[in-house]
Amino acid sequence: MILTLALLSLPAPAKPTGPGIFCDLYPEAPVCAAGSVSCVMCHAEGGPPSFNAYGTDLRAALPLVDAYEDELPLALAAIEALDSDGDGASNLDEIQAGSWPGFGAEVETECLPQVGTGNSFYRVGEYDPHFAFKRITQDFCGRALRYEERQTLQSSLSALGWGRGDDGGEPEGYDDARQDPAVLELLRDQLEACVQSRYWQEVVWEIGIGVVQPKGYNSDLYILGNYEWDLRLFAYATTGDRDAADLMQAAYLVVEEPVGSGLLVAIDEPRTETEAYAQPLAAQDRFGLITTRHSLAMNVMFAPVPRTLASHWYRELLGLDISLSEGLNPIDELPGVYDWPSPRDVDDKGVWQEDCASCHTTLDPLSYPWARYNGIDLENGTTGMYLEDRATDVLPETDGAIFGLEIQTPEQWVAEAVASDAFSERVVELFWTYVFRRAPYSCEAEEYDALWTAFRDGDYPRADASRPRVVEEMLHELVLTNAYGTP
Amino acid sequence: MTLLLLSLLACGPDTTKPGDTLDGGSNDGGSSDGGSSDGGATDPGELPAAAAARADLRLKRWRQLSLDLETALELPGDALCLETGLYDCRDMHVVPLGGTSVPNGLYDTINTVAATTGLAMERFVLQACWNRAKADKALLEAGQPAVVFSHLSDPMGTSATAEELNAQTSELYRRLLARDPLQAELDALAGLHGTVLAEGAKNADWAVLACFTIGTTTEALTY
Amino acid sequence: MARLSRRDLLQAMAASGGLAAAAGLGAFSRSAQGADGPRFLITFGCFGGASMLDCYMPVSSSEALTVEGRGTVISYDTVQPEGSNIRSVNRSIPTQFLDLYRDQMVVLGYQASSVNHFTAQARSVNGRGIYAGRTLGEAVAAVHGASMAMPNVNMGRGGYSEPGLDPTLDVRFRPEIVTNPVTFPLSASGWRGVIEQSEGEGLAIQDPEMMALLVAHSRELREGTLEQLSPFAKTFGGARRRQELLYARGESGARMEVDDLIQQLFFVPDLGEVLPLSRYGLTPSEEVDRVLSYLPDAFPTDVSGTPRDRLQAQAALAYMLIKSGASASVTLTDPGTDGFLAFDQSHQSHRSAQEAHWDRVLNVAARLIELLKTAEYQDSGQSLWDRSLVLFATEFGRDKWDTGGSFGTGHHLNNGLLMVSPLIKGNQSLGRPDPNNGFISGFDPDTGEAYAFDDIAPGQDPLFTDERLPPGEEPVFGTVLAALGISYDGQETLPVVLG
DSSP: OHHHHHHHTSOOOOOTTHHHHHHHHOTTSGGGTTSSOOGGGTBOTTOTTSBOHHHHHHHHHOOOSSOHHHHHHHHHHHTTTOOTTOSSSOHHHHHHHTSOTTSOTTSOGGGSOOOOOOBSSSOTTSOOHHHHHHHHIIIIISSOOOHHHHHHHHHHHHHTTOOSSTTSOOOTTOSSGGGOHHHHHHHHHHHHHHTTSHHHHHHHHHHHHHHHOOOSOOOTTOTTOOTHHHHHHHHHHTSTTOOTTHHHHOOSEEEESSTTSOOEEEESSOSSHHHHHHSOSOGGGOOGGGGSHHHIIIIITTOSSOHHHHHHHHHHTTOOOGGGTOSOOOOOSSTTTSSSOOOOOTTOSSTTSHHHHHHHHHHHHHHGGGTTBOOOOSSSSOTTOBOTTTTTTTOSSOOEEETTEEEOSHHHHHHHHHHSHHHHHHHHHHHHHHHHSSOOOGGGHHHHHHHHHHHHHTOOSSSSOOOTTOHHHHHHHHTTSHHHHOO | OHHHHHHHHHHSOOOOOTTOOOOOOOOTTOOSSSOOOOTTSOOGGGSOBOOOSSOOOOBOOHHHHHHHHHHHHTOOGGGTOEETTTEEHHHHTTTTTTOOBGGGTBOSOOOSOOTTHHHHHHHHHHHHHHHHHHHHHHHHHTTOOOSSSOSOSOTTSSOOOHHHHHHHHHHHHHHHHSSOOOHHHHHHHHHHHHHHHHTTOOHHHHHHHHHHHHHTSHHHHBO | OOOOOHHHHHHHHHHTTOSSOOOSGGGGOOOOSSTTOOOEEEEEEOTTOOOGGGTTSOOBTTTOOEETTTEEEOOBOEEOOTTOSOOEESOHHHHHHHHHHGGGEEEEEEEOSOOSHHHHHHHHHHGGGTTTTOOHHHHHHHHHOTTSSSSEEEOOOGGGGOOOOOTTSOGGGSOEEOSOTTTGGGGGOSSTTTSOOOSSSOOGGGSHHHHHHHHHHHHHHIIIIIHHHSHHHHHHTTOHHHHHHHHIIIIIHHHHHHTTHHHHSOOSOOOTTSOOTGGGTOOOOTTHHHHHHHOGGGSBOSTTOOBSSHHHHHHHHHHHHHHTTOOSEEEEEOOOTTSSOGGGGGGTOHHHHHHHHHHHHHHHHHHHHHHHHHSBOTTSSOBSGGGEEEEEEOOOEEOOEEOSSSOOOOEESEEEEEEEOTTSOOSEEESOBOTTTOOBOOBOTTTOOBOOOTTSOTTOOOOTTOTTSOOOHHHHHHHHHHHTTOOOTTOOOOHHHHO
16 A cells, blocks of 8 residues: 555656647747757756656645646646746746746756757767867957858868867767867867967957946147057066966056057057057056056046056956955954044045945055055146155055055065955956956856966866966966856 | 837738748758758758757857958958958957957957947948949849849839849858748748838848848858 | 747746746836836936036126126126016026926036036036935936936046945946937847848848847847856856846836837938938937937938037937837036036136036027927827936036136036926025125025025125035035935925915
8 A cells, every 4th residue: 555655646757748848838939949848947957757846836736646748738837837946046047048947046047957869069068179169260350250160160170170069079089078188179279379469459448448448538748648659568567478467567558569550569658658658657666457547537637646547446356345345354443442443534524424334444554555656637647647745645655455464665566466365366257258248157167266376376167377467378278167168 | 119120020022922941951960050941841940959058159259250251252352341441340340349449459358248349240241232233233234134033023122022132142142041932921022022112112122131131131141 | 830920029038037036028117116107307418518608507797796806797698587586697598498497497506516627527426425415316217206217317527427335226227328320220129230131032030020030040049048058157146236137127128128228229310321310220219300300410411420519419408308108317417619628628718618508508408308308208198308307417617706807717606506397486586695795695494585695795605514505416406306306305495486
């Protein structure tokens, strides 16, 4: 008796007809584009027999009296208005929108396992060298492979044993194309060629636009600075074999030589009077993007305490937005004076007050080391210059802090900054976001973390590279990730 | 409505013969995504194509769209798309096509699809196809061969052979999608020819529309 | 076989490829979610920090305190017309604006929470994330613009154009960025205006009527057949971006085309060599003359396509978008006389910058309001203005002290802002500028009674914890949405504004 009851209580097994019936009912659903839906519409990520939240509700709605094929459409309709996974969207809304009613919002559809097999064109669910090569060309050369190039690619990869599609086979001893040195060489060569392209130069320039946020006019004679110096520096430091730390540490300037060629060259000093006006700082006082004329004019402006300067680069090069309470490392400059940690409020702006102090205990000490760098001077021509006596009335000393560490000089500020995890993650984030047009998905978090830590340390799991903070080496690793190369 | 249109397509002049294929040249391992069959081999349209779970595509940004059309249609970038003949589409549609605009203080690209993105892409491709058609017409009038639209013996005519249509379709597939068309795709574009000619269009109209149709598939615009 | 009519094919074009198939032209009605139709939000982003002390909450010169070492509280010769509860600087444009719209104006004290431009701009339109991270524009679009082609249009920059952070917001309510209002209408069709008309015998695609049919056939083939057939489509059918693209052109794009927005939104006529519309088969809106009469500098003068006055061009497009039923929320941002600093020129020369830019935004706003008054909402007997609210998002304030000469001012959290609308209880000035420190005070949110900084010594500033300071971003955000008939959990409002 007990055994019989146990048998009767088993769920009706998922029929092979189930996915087709689902798509007959919801033909417009994005997941039904190929006519049949994945098993994980109803089942857990590991597949049948376990159910996800939607499948559980569906099973509960099946009377199991008549034929499954007759009952299923009614049961599907009966649970449309429910929100099985509790993510705020009804089951029907999710089906129509292309998301999964059995999984909460935190599981992106792209992170669901590959369930279907059999694709003669793409190695679905695994790293596909054909797909990756084409993508590298599109992402870094800016164009699709031409017909003849595709033929050549297929021939080359087939000759190596990597035919097209998931039935294309693999050479003996390898079960992943990234284990094959010949494939790695093919991909590497293509990436190396493409990052020399005009397209990629323009892309890097465009990424720099988001960081520099150019304003005003691109003229060397403009009092508020020509932002093109900043964009050139950004492009130079994130291409070739340069250390991206130059974004904050460069004492050199970058020019285009010859003009209009796109070729960037580092120079130690301005070569003409005009260039000297455009970048008036002495080399020992230059710190990359932070101290360009444009940066100082636009971010310091007339303020004695350069809070906007510090917060801008804290956000743009370290990814820490103080206005969103990120990167807060409060320094109590007035211990015991108030019931809360407080900055000194050196310029009497009222920032000692409790609500203000929550951010200003980080922001103010972050700003102090930059106080001698002048912003805009409309009368005496010292815009963008280092002035020993600037703001000495409010800041006789410019000792400050970054990440909770006390520092005295801008040099120490940038040294801590470029060595930080925040810097490496931010630089990788800039390029990842441009290439992928999104933040990493939850299932990519591990790969993403491995990528920026490898960038920080110069220690890459797959790419043949070993120098810390060289963007192009990071890109070689990026194109070998599952996130990049899996169709 | 959809059913009615599909039946119209089927009612077009029968310009294809069963088993018609494009002699696109065979090569090791078969041709690129989809491809022609070669005497008894499986039409790529019949090969399995299971859906990818990851399916993480991205839209081409304006530079990529422009470069691909420049290559495919052999036109320089600044002659590809000019709104009202004056305004470079690469500037005008820069934001919905994933670019920045310093003069407007827009420093970050949009990474989603704007309401006008789809239309901007269509305009871009249509302009490019039309500009290529005009350039080819000028070449023909000068006694030189057309570059892209070279397979229709009578562009201003109202009939074309199956071979011409298939050859032109294949030319466009190779240029715009870097592959050979499936048999079903050849049939579909031939059907479009019948449909538009029944509306009073000419062969050259079909050619531009075919370029537009193929060039604005998601296969052409995403990767 | 019978040819299909244009209407049939347009319907088919609209239906094909859409995920939620349109039911035909009737699906694009302009009726809103609300029972009585949509309401419209127009936001003027006063880029750079517009100080209310320099406009509708001025301190009179006779009252302003002078403190050695600090200067004199910024003050003006002021006027307060009979019957007006609002005081104004004694200058032509602000006083004229007050005369025209007094009974629909509310000036109120406002306390920003950041003196960083971008942050303050963003917070002024997102209420510090109080409504699930949505901006005002997104919230209005989601309620009043659900059936509109581009419910939320943003001609702004900086934080004013920053999208919100609500991941559940439908993508079509996110801001649609406009860089050039004059040529933007060209973005509203995938084919119209692309191919020039023929001189003599040409192709069918050169005839716009024919081209509409031919494009419909092409799209039908593409979406209905090619997008199903290819190995690419089969492999990547469910890809997110692919679905979004199909939706954008199958739904949003189709809607724009059915509504013929490319022609409905053109507020400039054929300008010959500068903008040869007729050569490309485009007919501008019948509103052209009316727009020209109200916003004469909205038109371009040369082949760069740049209008003479970018703010006027933004206002012209704003009017066209609302008039054509395309948008429920439109954001404008003053590009400034210099192209980018606008009110922030106050750093250099406070009075002249505030004067120049307050005059600009009030002038253009008045022109837009008058235009909206000329247009009736459907057959309701109400004008579009009757259903609109103009918000002057002032970003943050400026330092309060005149230090002599052509003095400059930095950023300051304390300020005021201005709303103009028939939907609020007008002729109110809520809060008061204190002549002893320049701070604008808060007010009782129910009665409107202004608080006073009575116990603060002259020349001293109130603490930021002082409860008499004016309201911040959240209640202002809630109030604007309440005026537009929108409510949400946790909404805080200023009832006295709503009446």
